[in-house]
Amino acid sequence: MPLKAAILGAGAIGAGWAARFLLAGWDVAVHDPAPGAEARLTATLEAARRSLPMLSEVALPPEGSLVMAPLAKAVEGADWVQESAPERLDLKHEIWAEALKNAPQNAVCASSTSGFTPTALNGGKGRIIVAHPFNPVYLLPLVELVGQNTAKAAATLHRIGMYPLEIASEIDGHIADRLLESVWREALWLVKDGVATTEQIDEAIRMGFGPRWAQMGLFETYRLAGGDGGFAQFLAQFGPALKWPWSHLTDVPDLDDALVQKIATQSDAQSGHLTTAELTTQRDNNLVALLRALKQQGSAAGKVLNTHDKSLTPPPPPPGPEPLVTLRRTIPVDWTDYNGHMNESRYGQLWSDAGDTILVAIGMGPDSPGSQGASWFTVDNHIKYLAEVHAGAACEVRTTILMAEGKKLRMHHEMYVGETLSASCTQLLLHIDMETRRSAPPAPEVAEKLSKYAKAHSRQQ
Incomplete structure (x- = not known):
């Protein structure tokens, strides 16, 4: 059963929280009586659906459900309650008085306040913590956590791809x-x-x-x-x-x-x-590209993104007669060129990542014990570009093992966007002894695992 987040206030920050939880697979209930709240939420969700998946090398979980609801209904059964009302302490006290009466006792109750302390929010007692994010919440990972018992909140934030910074001391304005x-x-x-x-x-x-x-x-x-x-x-x-x-x-x-x-x-x-929408797209495109550069280096916010990707990566598919789904992902903006479509050099990355799924399955992935002292090198690719692919497109790669004989491995990859076959690649790899940097037969256990995939796929050829 999906977890539920209640978002109280759908301005830029609240709507960003809603997008972050929703795209992490949570059900989300939003309360905001202000005129135009639903339209603002819709615009933020459109921006988040376009940009957040671009940060990941794997597919995000299926979206949860989204509803607008009265406050008491919104917090009912919630695992996380996030208040993002304007910075007026009297207003926040009024919202929390009703929210705490109706929210489950075990729910995380957090405020997005940029300045108030937990003591001020609680009036000296209570369980409200500060969870202060940065705009856009659906892209930037930092959340400043202040208050008692923030460990549960921190663990949840890690799971949805954010970086909780737990602050021991209360101070107006926090750190950032x-x-x-x-x-x-x-x-x-x-x-x-x-x-x-x-x-x-x-x-x-x-x-x-x-x-x-x-x-x-x-x-x-x-x-x-x-x-x-x-x-x-x-x-x-x-x-x-x-x-x-x-x-x-x-x-x-x-x-x-x-x-x-x-x-x-x-x-x-x-x-x-520039319109607000144009500025938002410009900002999000730049943030995606910058964050992905840090991700490639495994540094700063990029390290957080890599850790989250690992938590989302499914196990390799077992051998079977049908082509293996070796990759699901969204095409990021930095994979496109001046023509507005996916650059041909990035297809090489796609086939490489799909092939790595097979290598992980046979115990030869980058982090596999069996990869010590040996690897697989691509020596030949035959690629067909069949349809344009643009940034934001969700794609799936299906892989067939054509041959696994000795030190040779031949695979055929097909890239689908929806039901459209958009590109294909027939790829030849050689098993390499990393000490001599020359081709050599794989270890018997690796060859055996690979043989099972090849035999399963031979029935469809």
């Missing part, structure tokens, strides 16, 4: 928003004082320290800047500058009409030609 507010405050002063425009500030971030922070954070970046002397050397060199009056620190500019208009005008000039 306090850092962001410092940068935000200084940026407002730079605009107010006429030092920089909104576009110049954004360029300084995305062309400079933004990409560094995405993969190393703040302290590792500065440690590297210290060279072999590490952080001690960095502080010795740059520490004295902290006493210089470079920033406004806690000073806040007056957000009067003139400053608001100045910022709005500059922001409109910067990106006002």
Whole structure:
């Protein structure tokens, strides 16, 4: 039976939570009495359905069900209750008073608040924790967890592909928003004082320290800047500058009409030609590409994604007369070219990943004990491109073992998008002794397993 999440509030954050749970296979009930809530939720789900599957090398679970419901009905039977109402403490208290009366006692009860502490939310007592995510919730993995007994929440977040950061101490604004507010405050002063425009500030971030922070954070970046002397050397060199009056620190500019208009005008000039939907697509495409680059390196958020992929990867199919389903996945945006369709070089990745499923089945996968000292090298591919495939397309690869004789393995892969055969590949691999880097017969147990697949498939040829 699917787990159930109750989402209270369907703004950008609440709708993002709904998408994250729904695409993880949970049933989701959403409560939001505000006008236009359902339309906003629908738009977010459309964006999430397009972009989130692109992060994974395997298929996501089937979606759960989605309903809009009154608050009491929404939380009924919920395993997780997530409140994402506006940052008004009185409103949050009102919502939680009703939610706690109707939610199961064992449900995780969490708030998306960016600033309030669990003590403030609970009025000094209660079981509400902070689970503060980042927008878009359906792509970015970080969730700041604050409060008592967050272990259950952390385990659940891991299972849906997120990164729970458990914070031991309560503090207004938690960790990330306090850092962001410092940068935000200084940026407002730079605009107010006429030092920089909104576009110049954004360029300084995305062309400079933004990409560094995405993969190393703040302290590792500065440690590297210290060279072999590490952080001690960095502080010795740059520490004295902290006493210089470079920033406004806690000073806040007056957000009067003139400053608001100045910022709005500059922001409109910067990106006002794009609709909200266009900006969302641009942001999501860029995030998918950046996160996938980190994934390839197994670093930062990419490490989280790789771990989640492993949890979603099904076991290899057993031998049988029908072609084996060796891969299900969604085509990511970074696999497409200037023509808008899947680039031919990426088909090689597809066939390789499908072939790896067979290798895992015979004990020769990347992490298999049988792969020590030996591997399989592709020596020949014959590919047919039969139909265009675009980013966001869900595909399935079906594989037939044509030959398994000695050190030779020949497979035929067919890629389907829906019922359309979109590409095929006949692939020849040789078994390689990794010490000599020359072809050699596989171990007897590997050959035996491979023979079972080949014999099963010989009946259909």
